[in-house]
Amino acid sequence: MKVFPTDPISIGAVAGAQLRAIRVLPDHQVVGCFDLSPHDVEEYLDRIGGLRNRLGYRYAPTSEVWVSFVVPEDRDDVELLVGIDRRFAEAVERAHRDLHSKASSIVSGLTVRTLALGYLDWAGV
Amino acid sequence: MSSILTTLAPKRRALIVPMSGAVCPGRSIYEAMAQRPRQWGVDVYGFLPPFGVVPEASVGAFPEVYQISQGNQRALCEEMAARTRAWLELHGPRYDRIVVVPHGDYIGLWTLAVQGPKRSRRPPVEVASNIVTVPPHRSTGLRGRIFLNKLHKALM
Numbered sequence: 001m002k003v004f005p006t007d008p009i010s011i012g013a014v015a016g017a018q019l020r021a022i023r024v025l026p027d028h029q030v031v032g033c034f035d036l037s038p039h040d041v042e043e044y045l046d047r048i049g050g051l052r053n054r055l056g057y058r059y060a061p062t063s064e065v066w067v068s069f070v071v072p073e074d075r076d077d078v079e080l081l082v083g084i085d086r087r088f089a090e091a092v093e094r095a096h097r098d099l100h101s102k103a104s105s106i107v108s109g110l111t112v113r114t115l116a117l118g119y120l121d122w123a124g125v
Numbered sequence: 126m127s128s129i130l131t132t133l134a135p136k137r138r139a140l141i142v143p144m145s146g147a148v149c150p151g152r153s154i155y156e157a158m159a160q161r162p163r164q165w166g167v168d169v170y171g172f173l174p175p176f177g178v179v180p181e182a183s184v185g186a187f188p189e190v191y192q193i194s195q196g197n198q199r200a201l202c203e204e205m206a207a208r209t210r211a212w213l214e215l216h217g218p219r220y221d222r223i224v225v226v227p228h229g230d231y232i233g234l235w236t237l238a239v240q241g242p243k244r245s246r247r248p249p250v251e252v253a254s255n256i257v258t259v260p261p262h263r264s265t266g267l268r269g270r271i272f273l274n275k276l277h278k279a280l281m
Contacts, residue, residue, distance in 0.1 A: 061187035062176045064208075091211035098210065098247040099237065101203040110175055110200050118190030 001093050002105040004032035004082065009109040011036070011116045015044055017080050030089055032107065034080040048078050050125030059119040064088040065107060067115040082112055136221035137168060138280050141178060143229030144171040150185050154267050158226065162280050168220075174231055175201045177209035177238070178216075202234055209238035210250060217252035224257050224279045228267065 009017045017034040024030055038044030051069050060066035065088075070079040084107055092106045140162050142148065148155050149171070159169045159181065169181045173191055184191065195201045217223065225235060239256060241247040257279050262272040 059187075061183050061190045062179055063183075065176075088211060088215060091214045092207050095207040095210035095214070095238070096203070098241055098245070099203070099206055100242055100245065101207055103200070103203050103207065108175075108200055108204050110196060110204060114175060114190060114193050114195065117193050118187060121189035121193075122187060 001096065001103075003030055003084070003089055004034075004107050005105045005109040005112065007109065009034070009112050010039075011080075011113055012120075013039055013043065014047055014120065015039055017112065017116070020079075024086070025083070028086040029083040030086050031081050031083040032112075034082065034112070036078045036080055047120060047125045051120075051123055058083070059115065059122060061115070061118060065111060065115065067112070067119050069119065080112075080116055082107060082115065137166070137219060138162075139168045139170060139220045139223045140276075140280060141170045141172050141223065141225045141235075143226065143232055143235075144173050144184060144191075145229055148229070148267065150181050157273055158267065158276060161277055165280065167280050172209075172225075172229070172231065172235065175204045175208075177205045177234075178212045202231075205231060206234045206238045209235060213238065213250040213252055217250065217255070220252070220255060222255055222257060222280070223252065224259060224276065226267070226276065227258050227260050 003022060004019050006019050011017055015036040015038045017036055019032055020035045021033045022030065023033065048069070048071055051071050056068065058066040058068050065082070065084045068081045070081060072078070089106050096103050140159065142155065142158060150159070163169055170178045171181055171184045173179055173184065174195055227235070238250070239253050240249050259272070259276045259279050261267045262269055265272060
C-alpha cells in the first residue's frame with residue numbers, strides 16, 4: 001500500500017497538489033513532498049504569500065499527521081509537506097487490510113486536502 | 126521496548142464522545158459529560174470525521190479543520206474506521222477502560238473499527254474487552270441525571 005496518494009489532489013479553489021518525493025526524517029516521520037500548481041495565480045499568490053510568517057509550523061490537529069507549507073522568498077515552487085508517524089502509518093495499513101478497505105494509500109487525498117485547507121483557514125489567509 | 130513501558134505505566138481511563146456542532150467542547154450538553162471526568166484525570170477524546178479519535182484539546186485548538194466539507198463519503202468512512210482501529214491498536218493499551226458514548230452519525234464506524242467487518246476472520250482489536258459503551262437514555266438522550274450517572278460511574 002502506498003503511503004501518500006499519487007493522483008493529483010485539489011486544494012479547494014487555491015491549487016492542485018501532486019506528490020513529488022517521499023522522505024523519512026530521523027524522528028520517524030514519513031514525509032510526502034507535494035508540488036503545488038495554482039488554479040488561479042493571483043489568488044494563489046495572495047494566499048500562499050500570506051503564509052510566509054507561518055514558515056516551519058507543523059499544523060497538526062491530530063498528533064499523528066501534520067502538514068506544513070514551504071514558501072520560498074520568490075513564492076515560486078511552493079511545497080506542501082505532509083508527515084505521518086511511521087508507527088501510526090503501519091497501524092493504519094494493518095487496519096485497512098483488516099477492514100478489507102479499498103483505500104489505495106495510507107494517507108488519503110481527503111486527509112491531505114482537509115489538512116491543507118485547515119492550515120490556510122487557521123493561518124487566516 | 127515501548128510495549129514493556131506501556132505495560133508498566135499506570136493505567137488510565139479514556140472517554141470518547143462523538144462530536145457535532147451541538148455536542149462539542151463549551152456546549153452545556155458536552156460539558157455535563159466531560160467536566161467531571163476531566164477533574165478525575167480521565168483523557169477525553171472526540172470522535173470526528175475524517176480523523177476518528179481526536180484529543181478534545183485539538184478540537185478546541187483547530188475547530189476550522191472539522192468544518193471543512195469532507196466530500197467522498199465512502200473514502201471518509203474507510204479512512205475514519207481505519208484510523209480508529211489504528212488508534213485503538215497503538216494507544217488503546219494505555220487505558221484499562223475506554224468508555225464510549227454510542228451516539229451520532231458515524232458511530233457505526235466505531236463498531237466496525239473495533240469488531241472488524243461481519244463474516245471476517247479478523248479478530249476484534251486487542252483492547253475490545255476494555256471498551257465499555259454507555260448509550261444515551263432512550264427518552265432524555267444525552268441530557269438528564271440517569272445517563273450522566275451511568276457515564277460517570279463507568280469511568281470511576
